[in-house]
Amino acid sequence: MTEPVSVAAPLLKVENLVVRFAERRGRGKTVIDGVSFDLAPGETLGLVGESGSGKTTIGRAILGLAPVSGGVITFRGETISNVSRAHRRKTASDIQVVFQDPYSSLNPSMTVGSILVEPLDAAGVEGAAARIRELLDAVGLPADAARRFPREFSGGQRQRVAIARALALSPAVIVCDEPTSALDVTTQAKVLTLLKDIQRETGVAYVFISHDLGVVNDISDRTAVLNDGRIVELGDAAQVATAPVHPYTRRLQMAAPVADPKGQRERRAERLAVLRTP
Template identity: 45%
Template sequence: MTELLNLKDVKKYFGLRGVPWQKAQAVRAVDGVNLVVRKGETVGLVGESGSGKSTLARVATRLLDPTAGRVEIGGKDVTRIKGRRLRPIRRQIQMVFQDPQASLNPRQSVGAILSTPFRAQGIRPTRGQLVELLEQVGLSEQHLERYPHEFSGGQRQRIGIARALSVKPDLLVCDEPVSALDVSVQAQVLNLLADLRDELGLSYVLVAHDLAVVRQVADRIAVMYLGTIVEEGPAAQVYQSPAHPYTKALLSAVPVPEPGVVRDRIVLTGDVPTPIDPPSGCPFRTRCYKAEDVCATKRPVLEPVEGSTEHRAACYFPEPPSLERTQ
């Protein structure tokens, strides 16, 4: 399958000024991530707040420059490309932001908002093209002259999706696209994304902290913790048989929509370490219920877990495969 996005050992550090008697420090928001997204695939990127998901999404779309590593879009190295030279790349990959109200210019009408990507590419859009974009996301021509404050949160997010679709990208990076919406609207937006994937042949990177949201649409799951990916694999395998203790703890917190069914809750102790001074060895070891001395010596790498070649985990003591996988 064609690789649309390939991140190779990507790192993104943010500098902090030091006091006169101390050296400047760096926040290791993303610390050595490898990720591949192929054509027609939906990859769910999940983890707690502060794990580096949104930063990685912005590096992948080249809204942020990586500190180290390599970003390939459509097979082309775009790591050091800047300015106007990025415009052709924008036709291949676009982003849908978390807060639709903050990402839309309140001074512009919907028509002007949808026209902006066209004009950035040197194209003068017709009214028919703008109407077609709105209809793709469930809105109509009458909305072109309205302004963002006249819409509900779900409608504003649909406008944001329409803007991303304007240049006909192959890949959409969606940064928690439903977290700012009411629960009743979340399913509608997720269904819209699924329909667009089928109709237009889109691929997605879907960033979320809610594993139940990702499960609905993702083909593959990548779990992030403290700037690194600790588990990756087909969605069904990750949900049925999580290999990393962190993934298992996250899944234990997902409510079960069946009366009387209680899931064994795994409560993690301690606080999330600071990305300014992450732990040695495995970044999760300070909160892990399976940690041993070896976990503090060297960071584990993603390796295939028992019973699967595509399912990988970065853990010295992965969880055993479930009965469902071994049967």
């Protein structure tokens, strides 16, 4: 008799998520409307959409930084939405974040070593000095980087510091909120490669947020396309990027830059045709 194949339970699950922000005169604005997806251990799920689509709000809801008006978010089977701060702190080390702008997310008055030791001290981790050396090595920075300030690094190096900080407590999930959008193309590619290498070595799962379908395809296993607070397409990353089904996804695909000028002109013509399609 053949043994049944075991399927790992989702590490993170978002079910019918609704996020509504209060506005003047008691009205509420719904930013996220019934979004559902899950994330497996070691998987990368890309959230892609234009500005205002709601992708960053979903990331903030996962982190407990945005209100959850409806639905539920679970981590390892336990509800983490609409819980007390004390309860939320229990999962803080397991779910970390890398923000878009590494400079504004790093305290300019602190050395890199001080920035990295903060979460270690807060968690009571012993051997912080050795752990800092491990983290710097993991993100490809020299040991003497610990004595320097964020302003002494390039944008790509500062993002490596931010990634090291996110890795400090060995999280299971990292929410990557547009982590490469402020970087040039070459640096962007290096950071994406670094994230993939770290995932292979540690098994960390990513929720990778971006407006760029090409970037999401490069790093993600699956892609969820967001438009006006709803998922309009969800599937294999390569399939969504190369053969999208939904018209909105096709528009994102057509908007992606192409290195070849002739190819760019053809892409622009195709995009105009799609936009004219009812």
